[in-house]
Amino acid sequence: MTRTTAPFFLVLLLLSAPVHAGDNPELRRKIDALEQELKTERERAAKERAAAEERLRALEAQVHELRSKDAVSAAAAPPAAPAALPRIPGILNPAIAVVGNFIFRGSDEKTFTEGGDRTDNRPNLREAEIDFRSAVDPYADAVLIAALESESPGHFDTSIEEGYITVKKLPFLDSPPQGLKLKLGRFRPEFGRLNKLHTHDLPQTMRPLVIEEFLGPEGFIEDGVSGQFFLPTPWDEESAIDVTLQALSGDIDVAPGGRNDAGFLGHARWFRTFAETHNLELGWSSYFARNDSPALHALLHGADALYSWKPLRSGGSRSFLLGGEYLFADRQFEGTTGSPALPLEERTSKPEGFYLFAQVQSGPRWFFGVRGDWTETLDDSSVHRSGVTPYVSYYFSEFLRFRLNYEHLWGDRPQEYGRNNVFLEANWVIGSHPPEPFWVQK
Secondary structure (H helix, E strand, O other), X not given: OOOOOHHHHHHHHHHHOOOOHHHOHHHHHHHHHHHHHHHHHHHHHHHHHXXXXXXXXXXXXXXXXXXXXXXXXXXXXXXXXXXXXXXXXXXOOOEEEEEEEEEEEEEOOOOEOXXXXXXXXXXXXXXXXXXXXXXXXXXXXXXXXXXXXXXXXOEEXXXXXXXXXXXXXXXXXXXXXXXXXXXXXXXXXOOOOOOOOOHHHOOOOOOOHHHHHXXXXXXXXXXXXXXXXXXXXXXXXXXXXXXXXXXXXXXXXXXXXXXXXXXXXXXXXXXXXXXXXXEEEEEEEEEEEEOOOOEEEEEEEEEEEEEEEOOHHHOOOOEEEEEEEEEEEEEEEOOOOOOOOOOHHXXXXXXXXXXXXXXXEOOOOEEEEEEEEEEEOOOOOOOEEEEEEEXXXXXXXXXXXXXXXXXXXXXXXXXXXXXXXXXXXXXXXXXXXXXXXXXXXX
Protein backbone atom coordinates (compact mmCIF):
# COMPACT_ATOMS: atom_id res chain seq x y z
CA MET A 1 0.00 0.00 0.00
CA THR A 2 1.43 3.45 -0.97
CA ARG A 3 1.51 6.47 1.28
CA THR A 4 -1.13 8.23 -0.87
CA THR A 5 -3.77 5.47 -0.57
CA ALA A 6 -3.41 4.87 3.19
CA PRO A 7 -5.28 8.02 4.32
CA PHE A 8 -8.08 7.22 1.85
CA PHE A 9 -8.73 3.76 3.34
CA LEU A 10 -8.56 5.22 6.86
CA VAL A 11 -11.35 7.67 5.95
CA LEU A 12 -13.49 4.85 4.53
CA LEU A 13 -13.02 2.82 7.71
CA LEU A 14 -14.12 5.72 9.89
CA LEU A 15 -17.19 6.41 7.71
CA SER A 16 -18.25 2.75 7.81
CA ALA A 17 -18.11 2.54 11.65
CA PRO A 18 -21.60 2.33 13.31
CA VAL A 19 -23.03 5.52 14.75
CA HIS A 20 -24.56 5.06 18.25
CA ALA A 21 -27.59 7.10 19.33
CA GLY A 22 -25.75 8.06 22.44
CA ASP A 23 -23.14 9.68 20.26
CA ASN A 24 -25.85 11.51 18.24
CA PRO A 25 -28.30 13.54 20.36
CA GLU A 26 -30.47 14.40 17.35
CA LEU A 27 -30.97 10.74 16.48
CA ARG A 28 -31.78 9.97 20.12
CA ARG A 29 -34.48 12.62 20.12
CA LYS A 30 -36.05 11.16 16.96
CA ILE A 31 -36.08 7.64 18.46
CA ASP A 32 -37.71 8.91 21.67
CA ALA A 33 -40.31 10.81 19.71
CA LEU A 34 -41.17 7.74 17.59
CA GLU A 35 -41.40 5.50 20.66
CA GLN A 36 -43.75 7.97 22.37
CA GLU A 37 -45.88 8.18 19.22
CA LEU A 38 -45.98 4.38 19.03
CA LYS A 39 -47.09 4.17 22.68
CA THR A 40 -49.79 6.78 22.10
CA GLU A 41 -51.11 4.94 19.04
CA ARG A 42 -51.22 1.66 20.93
CA GLU A 43 -53.23 3.23 23.76
CA ARG A 44 -55.61 4.88 21.30
CA ALA A 45 -56.07 1.57 19.42
CA ALA A 46 -56.77 -0.24 22.71
CA LYS A 47 -59.40 2.35 23.70
CA GLU A 48 -61.03 2.17 20.27
CA ARG A 49 -61.06 -1.65 20.45
CA ALA A 50 -62.65 -1.56 23.93
CA ALA A 51 -65.24 0.97 22.74
CA ALA A 52 -66.01 -1.18 19.71
CA GLU A 53 -66.46 -4.27 21.90
CA GLU A 54 -68.77 -2.33 24.18
CA ARG A 55 -70.84 -1.20 21.19
CA LEU A 56 -71.01 -4.81 19.99
CA ARG A 57 -72.23 -5.98 23.39
CA ALA A 58 -74.85 -3.25 23.49
CA LEU A 59 -76.07 -4.18 20.01
CA GLU A 60 -76.18 -7.86 20.92
CA ALA A 61 -78.21 -7.03 24.03
CA GLN A 62 -80.67 -4.97 21.95
CA VAL A 63 -80.99 -7.77 19.40
CA HIS A 64 -81.58 -10.32 22.19
CA GLU A 65 -84.22 -8.10 23.81
CA LEU A 66 -86.02 -7.51 20.51
CA ARG A 67 -85.93 -11.22 19.67
CA SER A 68 -87.37 -12.04 23.11
CA LYS A 69 -90.20 -9.53 22.62
CA ASP A 70 -90.78 -10.89 19.15
CA ALA A 71 -90.92 -14.46 20.51
CA VAL A 72 -93.43 -13.44 23.19
CA SER A 73 -95.55 -11.61 20.63
CA ALA A 74 -95.40 -14.56 18.27
CA ALA A 75 -96.39 -16.95 21.04
CA ALA A 76 -99.27 -14.73 22.15
CA ALA A 77 -100.59 -14.25 18.63
CA PRO A 78 -102.73 -16.99 17.07
CA PRO A 79 -100.85 -19.20 14.58
CA ALA A 80 -101.12 -18.14 10.96
CA ALA A 81 -101.81 -21.65 9.81
CA PRO A 82 -101.81 -25.13 11.33
CA ALA A 83 -99.18 -26.19 8.82
CA ALA A 84 -96.58 -24.06 10.66
CA LEU A 85 -96.57 -26.30 13.75
CA PRO A 86 -94.61 -29.27 12.35
CA ARG A 87 -91.63 -27.02 11.63
CA ILE A 88 -90.53 -27.35 15.31
CA PRO A 89 -91.08 -30.99 16.31
CA GLY A 90 -91.82 -31.53 20.00
CA ILE A 91 -92.25 -27.84 20.83
CA LEU A 92 -95.28 -28.65 23.00
CA ASN A 93 -93.62 -31.58 24.80
CA PRO A 94 -92.60 -30.99 28.44
CA ALA A 95 -89.10 -31.44 29.81
CA ILE A 96 -89.06 -34.85 31.53
CA ALA A 97 -86.68 -36.10 34.22
CA VAL A 98 -86.57 -39.40 36.10
CA VAL A 99 -84.80 -39.37 39.47
CA GLY A 100 -83.70 -42.42 41.45
CA ASN A 101 -82.56 -42.44 45.08
CA PHE A 102 -81.04 -45.63 46.54
CA ILE A 103 -79.80 -46.20 50.11
CA PHE A 104 -78.29 -49.05 52.07
CA ARG A 105 -78.71 -48.60 55.81
CA GLY A 106 -76.46 -50.39 58.23
CA SER A 107 -77.41 -50.19 61.91
CA ASP A 108 -76.16 -51.64 65.17
CA GLU A 109 -79.79 -52.22 66.25
CA LYS A 110 -82.86 -53.56 64.49
CA THR A 111 -85.05 -50.88 62.90
CA PHE A 112 -88.69 -51.33 61.91
CA THR A 113 -91.31 -49.29 60.09
CA GLU A 114 -94.73 -48.62 61.68
CA GLY A 115 -95.98 -51.66 59.77
CA GLY A 116 -93.33 -53.91 61.31
CA ASP A 117 -91.00 -54.26 58.30
CA ARG A 118 -87.24 -54.35 58.86
CA THR A 119 -85.32 -51.41 57.33
CA ASP A 120 -81.80 -51.93 58.70
CA ASN A 121 -79.01 -53.79 56.88
CA ARG A 122 -81.08 -53.99 53.68
CA PRO A 123 -80.71 -52.19 50.33
CA ASN A 124 -83.69 -50.08 49.34
CA LEU A 125 -84.73 -47.97 46.35
CA ARG A 126 -86.02 -45.24 48.66
CA GLU A 127 -87.56 -42.97 46.03
CA ALA A 128 -88.23 -42.66 42.33
CA GLU A 129 -89.70 -39.51 40.80
CA ILE A 130 -90.98 -38.59 37.36
CA ASP A 131 -90.72 -34.84 36.84
CA PHE A 132 -92.64 -32.99 34.11
CA ARG A 133 -92.02 -29.27 33.48
CA SER A 134 -93.20 -27.05 30.67
CA ALA A 135 -94.30 -23.56 29.72
CA VAL A 136 -98.09 -23.46 29.42
CA ASP A 137 -98.12 -20.18 27.51
CA PRO A 138 -96.20 -16.87 27.73
CA TYR A 139 -97.85 -16.20 31.09
CA ALA A 140 -97.44 -19.41 33.08
CA ASP A 141 -95.30 -22.51 33.67
CA ALA A 142 -96.47 -25.88 34.99
CA VAL A 143 -94.86 -28.64 37.07
CA LEU A 144 -96.11 -32.15 37.83
CA ILE A 145 -94.02 -34.60 39.90
CA ALA A 146 -95.19 -38.15 40.57
CA ALA A 147 -93.33 -40.02 43.30
CA LEU A 148 -92.86 -43.67 44.28
CA GLU A 149 -91.63 -43.84 47.89
CA SER A 150 -90.48 -46.85 49.87
CA GLU A 151 -89.87 -47.13 53.62
CA SER A 152 -88.95 -50.81 53.33
CA PRO A 153 -87.60 -52.72 50.31
CA GLY A 154 -90.23 -53.68 47.74
CA HIS A 155 -93.12 -51.68 49.26
CA PHE A 156 -93.98 -48.48 47.41
CA ASP A 157 -96.52 -45.75 47.97
CA THR A 158 -97.55 -43.67 44.97
CA SER A 159 -98.36 -39.99 45.35
CA ILE A 160 -98.31 -36.64 43.60
CA GLU A 161 -95.31 -34.94 45.20
CA GLU A 162 -96.05 -31.62 43.52
CA GLY A 163 -98.42 -30.37 40.85
CA TYR A 164 -98.85 -26.65 40.30
CA ILE A 165 -98.83 -23.77 37.84
CA THR A 166 -96.78 -20.60 38.29
CA VAL A 167 -98.31 -17.46 36.80
CA LYS A 168 -95.40 -15.16 35.92
CA LYS A 169 -97.34 -12.25 34.44
CA LEU A 170 -100.87 -11.18 33.60
CA PRO A 171 -102.20 -10.46 30.10
CA PHE A 172 -103.41 -6.97 31.05
CA LEU A 173 -100.07 -5.88 32.62
CA ASP A 174 -96.78 -5.27 30.83
CA SER A 175 -94.85 -6.55 33.84
CA PRO A 176 -95.86 -8.12 37.18
CA PRO A 177 -95.93 -5.67 40.12
CA GLN A 178 -92.84 -6.17 42.33
CA GLY A 179 -92.00 -9.30 40.32
CA LEU A 180 -95.13 -11.06 41.64
CA LYS A 181 -95.37 -14.80 40.97
CA LEU A 182 -98.54 -16.72 41.78
CA LYS A 183 -98.48 -20.47 42.43
CA LEU A 184 -101.61 -22.64 42.56
CA GLY A 185 -101.79 -26.37 43.24
CA ARG A 186 -99.88 -28.83 45.41
CA PHE A 187 -96.35 -27.89 46.43
CA ARG A 188 -93.78 -27.85 49.21
CA PRO A 189 -94.47 -24.71 51.27
CA GLU A 190 -91.75 -22.08 51.66
CA PHE A 191 -91.01 -22.80 55.31
CA GLY A 192 -87.33 -22.48 56.17
CA ARG A 193 -84.65 -23.88 53.89
CA LEU A 194 -84.92 -27.67 53.72
CA ASN A 195 -88.69 -28.29 53.63
CA LYS A 196 -88.93 -27.16 50.00
CA LEU A 197 -86.26 -29.68 48.93
CA HIS A 198 -87.07 -33.15 47.65
CA THR A 199 -85.31 -36.11 49.26
CA HIS A 200 -82.72 -36.49 46.49
CA ASP A 201 -81.73 -32.81 46.80
CA LEU A 202 -80.91 -32.90 50.53
CA PRO A 203 -77.33 -32.09 51.59
CA GLN A 204 -77.39 -35.17 53.88
CA THR A 205 -79.06 -38.56 53.50
CA MET A 206 -81.71 -37.98 56.19
CA ARG A 207 -83.59 -34.83 57.13
CA PRO A 208 -82.60 -33.11 60.41
CA LEU A 209 -84.33 -34.35 63.56
CA VAL A 210 -86.07 -31.01 64.17
CA ILE A 211 -87.57 -31.09 60.64
CA GLU A 212 -88.79 -34.66 61.14
CA GLU A 213 -90.27 -33.76 64.53
CA PHE A 214 -92.04 -30.51 63.62
CA LEU A 215 -92.87 -30.99 59.92
CA GLY A 216 -92.85 -34.77 59.40
CA PRO A 217 -90.30 -37.34 58.15
CA GLU A 218 -90.59 -36.02 54.58
CA GLY A 219 -91.29 -32.40 55.48
CA PHE A 220 -94.78 -31.24 54.65
CA ILE A 221 -96.57 -30.83 51.33
CA GLU A 222 -99.82 -28.89 51.00
CA ASP A 223 -102.47 -27.86 48.50
CA GLY A 224 -102.82 -24.11 48.38
CA VAL A 225 -102.16 -20.74 46.83
CA SER A 226 -98.85 -18.89 47.02
CA GLY A 227 -97.72 -15.40 46.11
CA GLN A 228 -94.07 -14.31 45.97
CA PHE A 229 -92.87 -10.76 45.40
CA PHE A 230 -89.75 -8.64 45.89
CA LEU A 231 -89.28 -5.59 48.06
CA PRO A 232 -87.07 -2.74 46.81
CA THR A 233 -83.78 -2.11 48.65
CA PRO A 234 -82.73 1.39 47.52
CA TRP A 235 -80.42 1.69 50.53
CA ASP A 236 -78.31 -1.26 49.31
CA GLU A 237 -78.03 -2.25 45.66
CA GLU A 238 -76.10 -5.44 46.52
CA SER A 239 -78.96 -6.97 48.54
CA ALA A 240 -82.41 -8.36 47.76
CA ILE A 241 -85.54 -9.16 49.79
CA ASP A 242 -88.31 -11.50 48.69
CA VAL A 243 -91.52 -12.26 50.58
CA THR A 244 -93.81 -15.28 50.16
CA LEU A 245 -97.39 -15.48 51.48
CA GLN A 246 -99.28 -18.79 51.28
CA ALA A 247 -102.74 -20.09 52.17
CA LEU A 248 -102.60 -23.87 52.68
CA SER A 249 -104.87 -26.81 53.40
CA GLY A 250 -103.43 -26.93 56.94
CA ASP A 251 -102.44 -30.41 58.14
CA ILE A 252 -98.86 -30.81 59.42
CA ASP A 253 -97.35 -32.65 62.36
CA VAL A 254 -97.24 -29.55 64.56
CA ALA A 255 -101.04 -29.12 64.13
CA PRO A 256 -102.49 -32.43 62.88
CA GLY A 257 -105.98 -33.82 62.33
CA GLY A 258 -109.30 -32.37 63.31
CA ARG A 259 -111.18 -29.84 61.28
CA ASN A 260 -108.20 -29.06 59.04
CA ASP A 261 -108.94 -25.40 58.71
CA ALA A 262 -106.66 -23.54 56.35
CA GLY A 263 -103.14 -22.80 57.50
CA PHE A 264 -101.33 -19.57 56.69
CA LEU A 265 -97.62 -19.17 56.10
CA GLY A 266 -95.34 -16.18 55.61
CA HIS A 267 -91.67 -16.30 54.66
CA ALA A 268 -89.17 -13.45 54.17
CA ARG A 269 -85.64 -13.85 52.82
CA TRP A 270 -82.77 -11.34 52.69
CA PHE A 271 -79.83 -12.00 50.36
CA ARG A 272 -76.53 -10.10 50.19
CA THR A 273 -73.27 -10.55 48.25
CA PHE A 274 -69.99 -9.39 49.79
CA ALA A 275 -66.72 -8.94 47.87
CA GLU A 276 -68.07 -11.04 44.96
CA THR A 277 -67.24 -14.39 46.61
CA HIS A 278 -69.22 -14.27 49.88
CA ASN A 279 -73.01 -14.71 50.00
CA LEU A 280 -75.31 -14.50 53.01
CA GLU A 281 -79.00 -15.45 53.20
CA LEU A 282 -81.21 -14.88 56.24
CA GLY A 283 -84.81 -16.04 56.44
CA TRP A 284 -87.81 -16.01 58.76
CA SER A 285 -90.92 -18.21 58.53
CA SER A 286 -94.19 -18.23 60.47
CA TYR A 287 -97.06 -20.70 60.17
CA PHE A 288 -100.48 -20.59 61.85
CA ALA A 289 -103.09 -23.34 61.87
CA ARG A 290 -106.22 -23.98 63.91
CA ASN A 291 -107.66 -27.46 64.46
CA ASP A 292 -110.29 -29.17 66.62
CA SER A 293 -108.24 -32.02 68.04
CA PRO A 294 -105.86 -32.36 69.70
CA ALA A 295 -104.65 -28.75 69.41
CA LEU A 296 -106.87 -25.70 69.43
CA HIS A 297 -104.22 -23.78 67.53
CA ALA A 298 -100.54 -23.94 66.68
CA LEU A 299 -98.00 -21.29 65.85
CA LEU A 300 -94.74 -22.41 64.29
CA HIS A 301 -91.81 -20.07 63.67
CA GLY A 302 -88.41 -20.63 62.15
CA ALA A 303 -85.21 -18.70 61.49
CA ASP A 304 -82.75 -19.95 58.87
CA ALA A 305 -79.34 -18.78 57.66
CA LEU A 306 -76.85 -19.84 55.00
CA TYR A 307 -73.36 -18.46 54.33
CA SER A 308 -71.51 -19.56 51.19
CA TRP A 309 -68.00 -18.85 49.96
CA LYS A 310 -66.82 -19.69 46.46
CA PRO A 311 -63.55 -18.06 45.26
CA LEU A 312 -63.58 -17.09 41.61
CA ARG A 313 -59.97 -18.14 41.04
CA SER A 314 -60.61 -21.75 42.09
CA GLY A 315 -62.51 -22.57 38.91
CA GLY A 316 -65.36 -24.21 40.84
CA SER A 317 -63.18 -26.64 42.82
CA ARG A 318 -63.30 -24.88 46.21
CA SER A 319 -66.26 -23.76 48.32
CA PHE A 320 -67.56 -23.59 51.88
CA LEU A 321 -71.09 -23.61 53.30
CA LEU A 322 -72.32 -22.89 56.82
CA GLY A 323 -76.02 -22.94 57.60
CA GLY A 324 -78.80 -24.00 59.91
CA GLU A 325 -82.36 -23.52 61.12
CA TYR A 326 -83.99 -22.88 64.50
CA LEU A 327 -87.69 -23.81 64.96
CA PHE A 328 -90.01 -23.17 67.88
CA ALA A 329 -93.75 -23.74 68.31
CA ASP A 330 -96.59 -22.57 70.52
CA ARG A 331 -99.36 -25.17 70.75
CA GLN A 332 -102.55 -24.74 72.74
CA PHE A 333 -104.33 -27.95 73.81
CA GLU A 334 -107.71 -28.88 75.25
CA GLY A 335 -108.08 -31.97 77.39
CA THR A 336 -105.06 -33.88 76.05
CA THR A 337 -102.18 -32.64 78.22
CA GLY A 338 -104.23 -31.54 81.21
CA SER A 339 -107.70 -30.79 82.42
CA PRO A 340 -109.60 -27.99 80.65
CA ALA A 341 -110.06 -26.47 84.10
CA LEU A 342 -106.31 -25.86 84.38
CA PRO A 343 -104.89 -22.42 83.51
CA LEU A 344 -104.13 -21.96 79.83
CA GLU A 345 -100.36 -21.73 80.41
CA GLU A 346 -100.49 -25.28 81.82
CA ARG A 347 -102.28 -26.55 78.72
CA THR A 348 -99.73 -25.34 76.21
CA SER A 349 -96.59 -26.82 74.71
CA LYS A 350 -93.64 -24.77 73.43
CA PRO A 351 -91.11 -27.19 71.93
CA GLU A 352 -88.02 -25.98 70.08
CA GLY A 353 -85.07 -27.40 68.15
CA PHE A 354 -82.32 -26.61 65.68
CA TYR A 355 -79.66 -28.01 63.38
CA LEU A 356 -76.33 -26.65 62.12
CA PHE A 357 -74.20 -27.94 59.27
CA ALA A 358 -70.94 -27.10 57.53
CA GLN A 359 -69.69 -28.35 54.16
CA VAL A 360 -66.26 -28.01 52.52
CA GLN A 361 -65.50 -28.68 48.86
CA SER A 362 -61.91 -29.94 48.47
CA GLY A 363 -61.90 -30.53 44.71
CA PRO A 364 -64.14 -30.62 41.65
CA ARG A 365 -65.96 -33.74 42.92
CA TRP A 366 -65.38 -34.12 46.68
CA PHE A 367 -67.56 -32.58 49.41
CA PHE A 368 -67.09 -33.16 53.15
CA GLY A 369 -69.56 -32.05 55.79
CA VAL A 370 -71.00 -32.52 59.25
CA ARG A 371 -74.40 -31.72 60.81
CA GLY A 372 -75.45 -31.45 64.44
CA ASP A 373 -79.08 -31.86 65.63
CA TRP A 374 -80.96 -31.09 68.83
CA THR A 375 -84.72 -30.94 69.33
CA GLU A 376 -87.51 -31.35 71.84
CA THR A 377 -90.45 -33.57 70.93
CA LEU A 378 -93.87 -32.16 70.06
CA ASP A 379 -95.79 -34.31 72.53
CA ASP A 380 -93.48 -33.63 75.47
CA SER A 381 -90.98 -30.78 75.43
CA SER A 382 -89.06 -32.40 78.29
CA VAL A 383 -88.02 -35.26 75.98
CA HIS A 384 -84.92 -34.43 73.92
CA ARG A 385 -83.41 -35.95 70.76
CA SER A 386 -79.85 -35.30 69.56
CA GLY A 387 -77.59 -36.46 66.75
CA VAL A 388 -74.37 -35.84 64.82
CA THR A 389 -74.00 -36.67 61.12
CA PRO A 390 -70.66 -36.50 59.27
CA TYR A 391 -70.80 -37.24 55.54
CA VAL A 392 -68.80 -37.27 52.31
CA SER A 393 -70.27 -36.84 48.82
CA TYR A 394 -68.63 -37.66 45.49
CA TYR A 395 -70.09 -36.30 42.25
CA PHE A 396 -69.41 -37.90 38.92
CA SER A 397 -71.51 -35.00 37.59
CA GLU A 398 -74.66 -33.19 38.64
CA PHE A 399 -76.56 -36.22 37.27
CA LEU A 400 -74.79 -38.91 39.34
CA ARG A 401 -73.77 -38.70 43.01
CA PHE A 402 -72.64 -41.11 45.71
CA ARG A 403 -72.62 -40.34 49.44
CA LEU A 404 -71.40 -42.04 52.62
CA ASN A 405 -73.28 -40.79 55.67
CA TYR A 406 -72.73 -41.77 59.33
CA GLU A 407 -75.32 -40.98 62.02
CA HIS A 408 -74.99 -41.21 65.79
CA LEU A 409 -78.13 -40.62 67.87
CA TRP A 410 -78.71 -40.13 71.57
CA GLY A 411 -81.34 -38.59 73.83
CA ASP A 412 -84.25 -39.51 76.08
CA ARG A 413 -85.87 -42.04 73.74
CA PRO A 414 -84.67 -45.55 74.63
CA GLN A 415 -84.83 -46.77 71.03
CA GLU A 416 -82.48 -43.99 69.88
CA TYR A 417 -80.02 -43.76 72.76
CA GLY A 418 -76.52 -44.56 71.49
CA ARG A 419 -77.73 -45.78 68.09
CA ASN A 420 -75.27 -45.81 65.15
CA ASN A 421 -76.35 -45.84 61.51
CA VAL A 422 -74.31 -45.86 58.30
CA PHE A 423 -75.94 -44.93 54.97
CA LEU A 424 -74.59 -45.58 51.52
CA GLU A 425 -76.58 -43.41 49.09
CA ALA A 426 -76.68 -43.25 45.31
CA ASN A 427 -78.60 -40.62 43.39
CA TRP A 428 -79.06 -40.39 39.62
CA VAL A 429 -81.00 -38.22 37.18
CA ILE A 430 -82.17 -39.10 33.67
CA GLY A 431 -83.10 -36.08 31.57
CA SER A 432 -83.22 -32.39 32.44
CA HIS A 433 -83.46 -31.42 36.08
CA PRO A 434 -83.13 -28.21 38.12
CA PRO A 435 -79.64 -27.92 39.69
CA GLU A 436 -79.08 -29.16 43.22
CA PRO A 437 -78.95 -26.19 45.60
CA PHE A 438 -76.10 -27.52 47.75
CA TRP A 439 -73.76 -28.59 44.95
CA VAL A 440 -72.00 -25.24 44.74
CA GLN A 441 -69.58 -26.24 41.97
CA LYS A 442 -72.14 -24.89 39.49
